[in-house]
Amino acid sequence: MASRVAPAYSRAMETESQTFRDAAALLTGGESHRVWSLIVTIFGDLARRDGDRISGAALTRLVGLMGVKPEAMRVALFRLRKDGWIDSVREGRGSLHFLTPMGRRQSAEASPRIYEAERGFPDRWHLLVSGTGEQTGRGQLDSFLLTGEYLPVGSQVVIGQGPLPETLKGLLGVETGQVSVPDWLREQVCPPDLMAQYAALERDFTTLLSKLDRALPLATAEAAALRLLVVHSWRRLLFRHPDLPDCFFPSGWRGPDCRGLFRSLMGLLPAPDLVSLEAAL
Structure with a gap:
């Protein structure tokens, strides 16, 4: 699918704060994200409850802050509607978008893995x-x-x-009730390229925390967009491997450290309520 988040920001972004531009570039630089996957992140983070709606105008502005063009967003929404993830209704001259029951169910199932401070696993x-x-x-x-x-x-x-x-x-x-995990299986779960991506994410999250600690507070729209980029960066790595205890990963895996940094960033970038977000966008 051609629709992807642009790794660089256009001149339209020049009205945004330098802090936001630097932070967003840190999380998107050098790699494109699939737009449909980013929209799944948006709804899963901000609008996963029954009755939650995001207007087309607000969604366009929000993904625009993340470097997505309106036509790419429309293609991604069409795909997600076709796949049964998202539905839309007309309201006046615009549209309201929301998760379907299937979309809400799958978002709810994924949420603990993304947001929990510590993962728990059965002993069998x-x-x-x-x-x-x-x-x-x-x-x-x-x-x-x-x-x-x-x-x-x-x-x-x-x-x-x-x-x-x-x-x-x-x-x-x-x-x-007991499993001994050999090195060859650990490397199968998390091969070297994925290990390197976790190490890079740890560096990016550490840098971002430092930037936000020193910066003035972001505007509501910027904070929401940056939060979503953080969630998406974390989510897309997590779902590249099975949900397993640490003993299934190679020595030096940075997953637990990334989770701690992610939780700290979520504290600095709390999820806005949709009414406030719509007003800000």
């Missing part, structure tokens, strides 16, 4: 194993993997959290 694990050359079992493993809650350990084995599923349909199931 299970393995599911298919027979060699047994295609029905392999298909069953694939269906478990599609849920996003399982980690492939090999061509015939997946590992999941909690007790065994009630229905295995011919798969071998093994439940345990």
Whole structure:
């Protein structure tokens, strides 16, 4: 999809504060973000409750602060409506956009992983194993993997959290209270390129905290846009790997440190209520 957040800011951004421009460039510089994914972040962060609405005018201004052109936003909204994530209604000469029940449900499921100060995990694990050359079992493993809650350990084995599923349909199931994670699996969960991206995010979040500590307070619209860029930067890394305890990650993984910095940034950039945000935009 061609619609992406521009890594550089246009002349239209020259009316914004230097603090905002520097902070936004820090979080977007050198890489483009998919606009549809950014809009999912916006609604998941600011408007995930039933009844929450964002006007088309406000959304255009908000994504504009993040370097997104109106035509790119319209393409992304069309895709999200087609996929059943977002719906829209006319109001006067404009539109109101909101999450569908499916969009609210999936946003609610993702929120703890994004915003919790510390992740908690069950003390039980299970393995599911298919027979060699047994295609029905392999298909069953694939269906478990599609849920996003399982980690492939090999061509015939997946590992999941909690007790065994009630229905295995011919798969071998093994439940345990202890897992020893080898280095090769840690590197499979978080390969070197992802490790490097976490290290870079830690540096960016640290720099951003320092900038915000020294700067004058941002305007409401700028603070909201910057908050969303922070959430999106954090969210897009988190969902590149399964939700697993620290022992599944290589030594030196910066995930916990990034989470702490993210929480500090959320404290400096609290979510605005939609009425105030609409007025500011």
